[in-house]
Amino acid sequence: MSLVFRNSAKRLPNASVVLTNYLEQSKEPPWTSFFVKYSSVIDDQRGRSHFNWKVGNSNYHVLRSGCFPYIKYHCTKRPYENLEVEDRLFYILKIVNLGFPLLLYGLSAVFMISYKEIVKTSQGEVYIYFLLKEDKGSMN
Template sequence: MYLSQTRAVWNISRRSRPLSSLVLSTHLRQRNFPHWTSYFVKYNDIYSDQRGKSHFNWEVDGENYHVLRTGCWPYIKYHCTKRPYQDLSLDDNFFRVLKIINLGLPCLAYGCGASLLIKCHEEIHTPQGKVTIHFLYPEDKGARH
């Protein structure tokens, strides 16, 4: 009985949080499709439907982005650059293997360090509610490089 109750609570909790892919797409739209952006989002604020992806293409309204994504507890870090579609499967596999080999320790250190260095925040509005994303420094919203 306890296990089924735990699963039910987990499923309700998961459904009440927006998908990480929705937050990513919404952020890019809110910023009017920037040339690049780099942000952190807390694991607890989203449901990570992009788990296991490290370097991949992400298309939003006809705009393609190369996304570097890594878990760095307590955050997930996204770095997005507007670029033409490319096959990134080799890069994705390389980064995944690299994270496994080093046991994720650099990612953990990165997350702990980011917790001390984050200076800016922005709200992303989704159907499930607001999600706060975090930046190490203010981004120039019109930057090209």
């Protein structure tokens, strides 16, 4: 019986795949900011806070934070820069404040989220969540 259950278990997509697929399906927007539930993905970007992410013809500066029960992404289309110093600084700040501000942000987001979209991956569809519906292609 456990063999049947194990074979039928759904494999979750990596968070990085959801990030890439959303940026592609949104036609490489100038910016975006969204949440994805930890329970919907494998967190393959754990420990990364500020980094470059290449999608198609675009490079994005990604600010990423774990804010339980979500992972929060804020992406801005920008030229490649070395972001190692900023990445380490954000990581240290998260450790110093024990993650409490991010926990509070995540818990309050549960009540503030007003819009969701589906991101298609090879492992299935994943919902991502927004505080407000975004105007696709808007510079603000």
